[in-house]
Amino acid sequence: MQLNQEQLDQFATEGWLLLPELFTPEEVDLLRREAVEIYKEEREEVWREKDGSPRTAFAAHKYNEAFRLLWRHPRMIKPVEQVFGEPVYLHQYKINAKSAFTGAVWQWHQDYGTWKRDDGMPEPRAMNISIFLDEVMPINGPLMLVPKSQEAGDLEASHDLETTSYPLWTLDEATVTKLVEKGGIVAPTGKPGSMLMFHGNLVHGSAGNITPYPRKIVYLTLNACSNHIRKPTRPEFIAHRDFSPIECVEDDALVKLARSQSRQAA
Numbered sequence: 001m002q003l004n005q006e007q008l009d010q011f012a013t014e015g016w017l018l019l020p021e022l023f024t025p026e027e028v029d030l031l032r033r034e035a036v037e038i039y040k041e042e043r044e045e046v047w048r049e050k051d052g053s054p055r056t057a058f059a060a061h062k063y064n065e066a067f068r069l070l071w072r073h074p075r076m077i078k079p080v081e082q083v084f085g086e087p088v089y090l091h092q093y094k095i096n097a098k099s100a101f102t103g104a105v106w107q108w109h110q111d112y113g114t115w116k117r118d119d120g121m122p123e124p125r126a127m128n129i130s131i132f133l134d135e136v137m138p139i140n141g142p143l144m145l146v147p148k149s150q151e152a153g154d155l156e157a158s159h160d161l162e163t164t165s166y167p168l169w170t171l172d173e174a175t176v177t178k179l180v181e182k183g184g185i186v187a188p189t190g191k192p193g194s195m196l197m198f199h200g201n202l203v204h205g206s207a208g209n210i211t212p213y214p215r216k217i218v219y220l221t222l223n224a225c226s227n228h229i230r231k232p233t234r235p236e237f238i239a240h241r242d243f244s245p246i247e248c249v250e251d252d253a254l255v256k257l258a259r260s261q262s263r264q265a266a
């Protein structure tokens with residue numbers, strides 16, 4: 001799958017791009033079911049909010065077949081290789097839960113801020129690319145993006161270890177206000193299966209979810225192979241050390257798994 005010129009231009013100027021319903025309901029139903037099972041597991045990769053509800057599950061490709069296929073899916077990998085003009089490897093993989101009633105905030109931040117400071121990533125030649133596993137609505141804690149903020153480069157940030165269960169390099173209010181005056185705020189919404197990609201320096205965050213509607217989103221962080229991390233400080237399941245280029249599975253890999261599971265269940 002390749003992005004067209006209009007999509008490439010929107011990504012270059014705005015810093016983000018939404019591809020609605022790129023994965024089919026059959027594919028997303030499989031991933032959503034598996035994510036729910038993963039959150040029940042007690043393992044070091046599953047992080048919880050301060051109240052105990054799931055916040056995120058890291059590195060699911062190491063212990064779940066559906067997510068082992070997704071991280072090498074051509075519909076996710078090829079557009080990012082096209083933007084960077086080189087092969088990519090998987091730097092981080094997480095399934096964020098933003099659970100009904102309890103999903104907590106993600107403070108305003110740039111992803112590259114954390115990759116640089118915590119993992120020793122040389123340049124912002126990595127990006128988060130996500131698939132909505134539930135419908136993302138204006139009310140259930142959608143990701144909020146500040147368009148064009150990637151142009152500000154890598155901004156000063158402070159390490160917030162208090163607000164949530166997950167440490168993050170966050171931006172101060174004055175910085176966010178200035179960038180929002182220029183670019184505004186958008187909150188891309190869409191049906192399950194939609195794919196969102198955004199620049200590593202794009203400022204973003206999300207509010208808590210106090211609705212009965214869960215908002216699961218799975219994120220691959222793909223890094224250009226030449227830009228591999230140099231000084232990791234976080235565990236391997238958070239900042240991967242295998243810098244080999246991703247070799248894609250076939251486009252119908254998830255459908256085949258969904259159908260084989262249905263046959264077994266019948």
Ligand SMILES: O=C(O)CCC(=O)C(=O)O
Nearest residue numbers: 096106111143205206217
């Ligand atoms: O899932 C969210 O709401 C935010 C996630 C995020 O900002 C991140 O992983 O960097």
